[in-house]
Amino acid sequence: MESNIAVIRGDGIGPEIIDAAIGCLDAVAERFGHTFHYTFPLMGGAAIDTTGVPLPQETIDTCLQSDAVLLGAVGGPKWDNLAGHLRPEKGLLGLRSALGLYANVRPALLYDQLRNDSPLKASITKKGINLMVVRELTGGIYFGPRGFRQGKNGQEAFDTEVYSINEIERIAKLAFEIAMGRRKKVTSVDKANVLDSGRLWRATVSRVAESYPEVRLEHMLVDNCAMQIVRDPSQFDVLLCPNMFGDILSDEAAMITGSIGLLPSSSLGTTKPGLYEPIHGSAPDIAGTDTANPIATVLAAAMMLSSSLGLTQETATIEKAINAVLDKGYRTPDIWSNGCKKVSCSKMGELIALEILKTK
């Protein structure tokens, strides 16, 4: 198969983790006889430095013409003092919007090999963690009216949470579809005791649930949910969240699996190419040191192969390769513990690529 993949390296550790992922994609191409054509459009800080804006039109066009988009991470202290509309993060938000990526799917899975890396007690992790955050990505407070204004006590700033029934329905449907292929439970997260948008969210999700009688639906207030995720994460299957709650809870869900460096995510729309990225950010504190964990990005590339290119066997091969490398005791510093072999980001990428070439 021949595919066009737009690769956005980004900022901070972005280029390092992307290089490791490309090494693994090249191994997949070699092993299965595919050709992946890469383009490298700019976004975030790298785009600001070169073009003056975080999301050049050329980047949007390149992504729209590709079969899928693979992204490292964007942002860093260098660009922190720019106005909101010029920040690197605005590039990512703009791209999500331009590609119509309304759904962000973030699995949180506890690997057997890394059970001891979870910050939770063994009595909690022994029941396992395997949950899927399904986050609405192009609505809510991230995209509602915002601004600065003069109030009676001086300057004020405001951001607005807005959801339409249509936006809630389409993300809810996806969550129920995903749950049908899993343990058939959806926990819908809101703040319906305070927010009108939360009440519309809850009513709409309940209505969508009627079309999925096999799936058990529960509603949970976001503050309680944050607590339940650390009390007993095994109770969750699919967590359906509005944009900002999903942002927050997916970091929490990622951390309890041992390292945020392990978890990939996919952002999907209806027709345009999907975008695949690690959950974590650009980690400017370790950028350039070759110590980042590339596994989340390699897994994002794996998700891309099955979700956007229909290559399911290839995805399974990457997942097996990662397991094999972990079984052999190789660890990047974030997941290293006594008795394991500490390796760099690039070395971890090479080890996984080698396994891809030989895993049956």
Ligand code: IPM
């Ligand atoms: C994420 C990130 C982004 C978000 C930032 C970088 C805009 O935190 O993908 O979770 O808030 O969505």
Ligand code: MG
């Ligand atoms: Mg986030």
